[in-house]
Amino acid sequence: MEQPVKILGFVGSxxxxxxxxxxxRAAVELVPEDAKIxxxxxxxxxxxxxxxxxxxxxxxxxxxxxxxxxxxxxxASPEYNYSVPGVLKNAIDWASRPxxxxxxxxxxxxxxxxxxxxxxxxxxxxHLRQSFVFLDMxxxxxxxxxxxxxxxxxxxxxxxxxxxxxxxxxxxxEALVHWTRKLKDKPQ
Ligand SMILES: Cc1cc2nc3c(=O)[nH]c(=O)nc-3n(C[C@H](O)[C@H](O)[C@H](O)COP(=O)(O)O)c2cc1C
Numbered sequence: 001m002e003q004p005v006k007i008l009g010f011v012g013s014x015x016x017x018x019x020x021x022x023x024x025r026a027a028v029e030l031v032p033e034d035a036k037i038x039x040x041x042x043x044x045x046x047x048x049x050x051x052x053x054x055x056x057x058x059x060x061x062x063x064x065x066x067x068x069x070x071x072x073x074x075x076a077s078p079e080y081n082y083s084v085p086g087v088l089k090n091a092i093d094w095a096s097r098p099x100x101x102x103x104x105x106x107x108x109x110x111x112x113x114x115x116x117x118x119x120x121x122x123x124x125x126x127h128l129r130q131s132f133v134f135l136d137m138x139x140x141x142x143x144x145x146x147x148x149x150x151x152x153x154x155x156x157x158x159x160x161x162x163x164x165x166x167x168x169x170x171x172x173x174e175a176l177v178h179w180t181r182k183l184k185d186k187p188q
Contacts, residue, residue, distance in 0.1 A: 012077030120146030
């Protein structure tokens with residue numbers, strides 16, 4: 001049997017009751033049998049100071065090591081002011097540095113977003129994809145998981161209750177596993 005695909009997940013919201021954390025929790029439950037998800041908590045990553053990029057804090061070293069040892073990445077994030085939240089952007093910036101030591105290079109990645117608004121965080125997803133170009137990543141195109149009106153689709157315990165969203169997450173994970181295996185099989 002093939003090795004399970006190792007997926008590293010992280011969430012662009014630190015909020016305890018985060019709807020995006022709920023999406024990630026659902027993904028961990030719905031992951032296909034031939035894959036597993038480990039979640040890295042971005043809490044505690046300090047603000048990037050380029051003076052320190054050659055001696056990054058331990059949490060950044062750990063984050064980069066986890067990214068490197070993963071076969072694929074799964075990001076769940078809110079949209080802040082029509083873009084990527086600082087928490088997530090800051091973590092990505094750290095892990096992309098110093099120049100020439102970008103941990104994201106060549107990584108397949110899938111994105112999910114949740115918002116209390118009607119567009120489900122779509123604009124943050126497209127801004128994230130713009131960064132993926134420079135980071136030389138391989139984002140999955142479809143399905144797009146954008147949970148709008150999140151408060152109506154997550155219960156008080158932080159479980160995603162919307163069956164359609166759960167089905168989309170299942171499909172996203174299956175597609176990510178397929179995409180990751182396809183890229184691994186690609187002749188160099
Ligand atoms: C600083 C800030 C900016 C926000 N900007 C947007 C936005 O541009 N679009 C949007 O749909 N929601 C926006 N929201 C609302 C978020 O969708 C909502 O707070 C959501 O619950 C955040 O995700 P979380 O539940 O994972 O923390 C914003 C919230 C904050 C705190």
